[in-house]
Amino acid sequence: MRNQGSEPVSAHDPASLDLTEDEMRAMSEQALARIVTHVASLGRQPARGDVQAEEFCRALREPTPESASAIEPLLARLFDECIPRSFNTPGPGYLAYIPGGGLFPAAVADFISAATNRYTGVWYAAPALVQLEANVLDWFRSWMGMPATARGLLTTGGSMAGFNAILCARERLLGEETRPGVMYVSMHVHHSIEKAARLAGIFPDRVRSVPVDDAFRMRIDALDDLVRADRARGLRPFLVVSTAGTTNTGAVDPLPAIADICAREGLWHHVDGAYGAFFYMCEELRPLLAGLDLADSLTLDPHKGLFMPYGIGALLVRDGRFLRKAHAIEAGYLPGTPDPDEFYDPSQYGPDLSRGFPGLRVWLCVKLFGAARFRAALAEKRALALDAAERIGNLPGVVMVAPPQLSLFAFHLTWPGATFEDENRATKALVERVTVRGRVMITGCTVDGRFLARVCVLSFRTRQLQIDQCVEDVAAEAAALIPRRQEQA
Numbered sequence: 001m002r003n004q005g006s007e008p009v010s011a012h013d014p015a016s017l018d019l020t021e022d023e024m025r026a027m028s029e030q031a032l033a034r035i036v037t038h039v040a041s042l043g044r045q046p047a048r049g050d051v052q053a054e055e056f057c058r059a060l061r062e063p064t065p066e067s068a069s070a071i072e073p074l075l076a077r078l079f080d081e082c083i084p085r086s087f088n089t090p091g092p093g094y095l096a097y098i099p100g101g102g103l104f105p106a107a108v109a110d111f112i113s114a115a116t117n118r119y120t121g122v123w124y125a126a127p128a129l130v131q132l133e134a135n136v137l138d139w140f141r142s143w144m145g146m147p148a149t150a151r152g153l154l155t156t157g158g159s160m161a162g163f164n165a166i167l168c169a170r171e172r173l174l175g176e177e178t179r180p181g182v183m184y185v186s187m188h189v190h191h192s193i194e195k196a197a198r199l200a201g202i203f204p205d206r207v208r209s210v211p212v213d214d215a216f217r218m219r220i221d222a223l224d225d226l227v228r229a230d231r232a233r234g235l236r237p238f239l240v241v242s243t244a245g246t247t248n249t250g251a252v253d254p255l256p257a258i259a260d261i262c263a264r265e266g267l268w269h270h271v272d273g274a275y276g277a278f279f280y281m282c283e284e285l286r287p288l289l290a291g292l293d294l295a296d297s298l299t300l301d302p303h304k305g306l307f308m309p310y311g312i313g314a315l316l317v318r319d320g321r322f323l324r325k326a327h328a329i330e331a332g333y334l335p336g337t338p339d340p341d342e343f344y345d346p347s348q349y350g351p352d353l354s355r356g357f358p359g360l361r362v363w364l365c366v367k368l369f370g371a372a373r374f375r376a377a378l379a380e381k382r383a384l385a386l387d388a389a390e391r392i393g394n395l396p397g398v399v400m401v402a403p404p405q406l407s408l409f410a411f412h413l414t415w416p417g418a419t420f421e422d423e424n425r426a427t428k429a430l431v432e433r434v435t436v437r438g439r440v441m442i443t444g445c446t447v448d449g450r451f452l453a454r455v456c457v458l459s460f461r462t463r464q465l466q467i468d469q470c471v472e473d474v475a476a477e478a479a480a481l482i483p484r485r486q487e488q489a
């Protein structure tokens with residue numbers, strides 16, 4: 001008889017954890033019904049769920065269940081109680097932080113990966129599947145204008161991509177003498193790079209923070225001065241990490257000028273394109289990211305700009321031999337590839353041995369939609385951000401501090417007689433009040449003590465409707481927050 005989820009699975013044979021065909025179908029159908037209802041209603045769910053959940057979390061603590069359960073009450077707990085208590089990150093109104101996405105076919109790919117559970121750590125165990133992942137990396141390479149010598153690695157996210165880039169630079173330029181090595185980042189670098197440096201054995205006293213210009217981009221003159229000063233002290237500059245789209249204000253560092261300095265000084269140039277790199281797919285947007293293709297290594301975050309579900313980042317290394325050198329190791333008991341130059345072997349290019357199969361989600365989505373639709377979606381997000389920035393920038397009392405360089409902009413409120421603290425308080429309140437309205441979620445950042453409201457358009461579900469709602473809600477809340485007398489003055 002078919003298990004409709006009202007009774008525990010396979011209770012007839014306690015030592016077996018396998019399911020019958022009927023049980024597999026029933027379980028999948030029940031989960032799928034919940035998933036489809038949930039995803040179809042994302043646009044009607046609040047942009048930020050109720051995350052005031054301390055009491056609820058305490059109530060969730062539980063001892064190990066000894067006996068089996070039916071699936072339906074577990075799905076109910078997840079979908080009715082836990083999931084609503086979270087940011088609606090895949091929702092169309094999510095304009096916060098750096099949005100992700102969550103393309104549905106990627107979830108199907110993950111289901112296939114987990115259900116088939118093939119081993120993609122070494123080429124020999126699943127050569128055809130590993131080839132699909134190699135294809136994905138090669139697509140990224142060609143989209144980013146990197147040469148055929150480039151090799152890459154799919155990671156869990158941008159943080160691990162940055163970590164592996166620092167390892168490559170360290171191996172290439174410092175060898176065993178890591179302590180004199182110095183790296184350079186902009187003041188607006190993502191904190192994951194500083195953390196990755198520490199993990200890679202480059203301690204905070206060897207990480208220089210380079211000041212930025214009025215558009216929040218790394219200052220070349222300051223970078224030059226710092227490199228010279230460190231050389232004069234007998235240290236060994238080895239790495240510059242620039243950012244193609246900072247998380248705070250969306251700034252793109254001057255990549256060609258940084259590449260020039262790196263070439264002249266013999267430094268490794270890593271570009272953190274976790275937020276911005278995929279915009280390079282669109283030919284008309286390439287000038288905004290000029291020089292990205294010159295990087296020695298590049299972070300891309302498919303769970304941002306390629307709209308994948310969380311859990312996938314990527315690193316490209318211009319001369320793939322350095323990535324391989326950082327990770328390759330003989331394991332006597334594991335077979336290698338017939339030709340390491342021709343066939344990609346994931347565990348020889350990254351720290352993981354056993355791993356999931358992250359390439360499948362990208363492969364399936366790009367095959368299903370085609371690259372042109374990704375380019376169209378990315379170009380639309382940029383156009384939407386320009387539209388939102390122009391309209392919000394024209395609202396009374398709004399100062400547009402960082403117009404969009406890609407698809408992110410930042411601003412604050414002001415009015416005659418307002419102090420710095422007044423402006424910070426009002427701008428913080430604006431972010432909260434717009435988000436509480438429920439249609440869009442925005443967040444802020446603090447730059448030199450000033451609080452800025454940010455809007456980042458990157459979810460594939462965000463369309464003109466949400467931009468109109470965002471402008472309306474910012475306009476209404478800004479008008480309410482700016483003191484009336486001052487407004488009339």
Ligand SMILES: Cc1ncc(COP(=O)(O)O)c(C=O)c1O
Nearest residue numbers: 098157158159190192247274275
């Ligand atoms: C510019 C930048 N770099 C790196 C990261 C870290 O990426 P992840 O969260 O995927 O580890 C982020 C995350 O938002 C980012 O915006």
